[in-house]
Amino acid sequence: MDPTTDNAGQTGDPGNARAALEALRAEIAKAVVGQDAAVTGLVVALLCRGHVLLEGVPGVAKTLLVRALAAATELDTKRVQFTPDLMPSDVTGSLVYDARTAEFSFQPGPAFTNLLLADEINRTPPKTQSSLLEAMEERQVTVDGTPRPLPEPFLVAATQNPVEYEGTYPLPEAQLDRFLLKLTVPLPSRQDEIDVLTRHAAGFNPRDLRAAGVRPVASAADLEAARAEVAKTTVTPEITAYVVDLCRATRESPSLTLGVSPRGATALLSTARAWAWLTGRDYVTPDDVKALALPTLRHRVQLRPEAEMEGVTTDSVINAILAHVPVPR
Secondary structure: OOOOOOOOOOOOOHHHHHHHHHHHHHHHOOOOOOOHHHHHHHHHHHHHOOOEEEEOOOOOOHHHHHHHHHHHHOOOEEEEEOOOOOOOHHHHEEEEEEOOOOEEEEEEOOOOOOEEEEEOHHHOOHHHHOHHHHHHHHOEEEEOOEEEEOOOOOEEEEEEOOOOOOOOOOOOHHHHOOOOEEEEOOOOOHHHHHHHHHHHHOOOOOOOOOOOOOOOOOOHHHHHHHHHHHHOOEOOHHHHHHHHHHHHHHHHOOOEEEOOOHHHHHHHHHHHHHHHHHOOOOEOOHHHHHHHHHHHHOOOOEEOHHHHHOOOOHHHHHHHHHHHOOOOO
16 A cells, blocks of 8 residues: 555555555645654654643744644644633533523533644643643543543643743642653754755645645544554563663652653653564664653653752753663663
């Protein structure tokens, strides 16, 4: 099968799953230039049923990334602009009184979708931020005491601005830990920025991805087949011990007040397996763990104030740990 064809009618043959996911990355690149790491992170999150926090300054295509992902997978997507006056019911939905029947009926909120884009999530108060916790962890929302399951697949892609903190509400550690990955979306290189402007000069419209040639190349069935294959990827006891040693080292680092929890260790193992499968192997290597360590762990640790004042970053701490923890042979 040609991986660039529409897979909407396919049944998710495991033999085609990897080709479909590889085509997915190539399809997103038609709309987004120079963000290969972020694109790969989104695909890994889909494979792991995880959620993603995208961090970058305004104008680096964070929203476009998510929209392109939805267009290339034919997933339903909804966008919520998080603002200080946003209420929890604006996300989860609410009961609405119907005068014709004299009864209350549930009106689903934007959380009832496959791909929820939570734009500038740190601009809304904690009460509204917390409305996503149940959705992210349990894949359901509870309204008026009734739990309501969310569609499958379900992924939250939240964005935040790292440089403008006025009027924001930093995400609590408990919510940060619910994100599988924290992906930094950097400013493009000079050549990539030239490519972006060249595309716009040629008529590229980021609001019309179909015209840009982005079309569905991976179905929900392909995702299910891929996830089943990822679950078969071999993890040796040595790799498991390596992941544990890395995470335990963060708890002992003098630069950190908070290290990686066992949930974070589980997340690192999951993302390493997904990356190993994406690169064509049925077993995990230490390099797979290293490749996903930063995006999987950077938001699960907390710097000491004195280390932060000295210019230390969470990424530099994790890189130092990767350099010092013995690698299994």
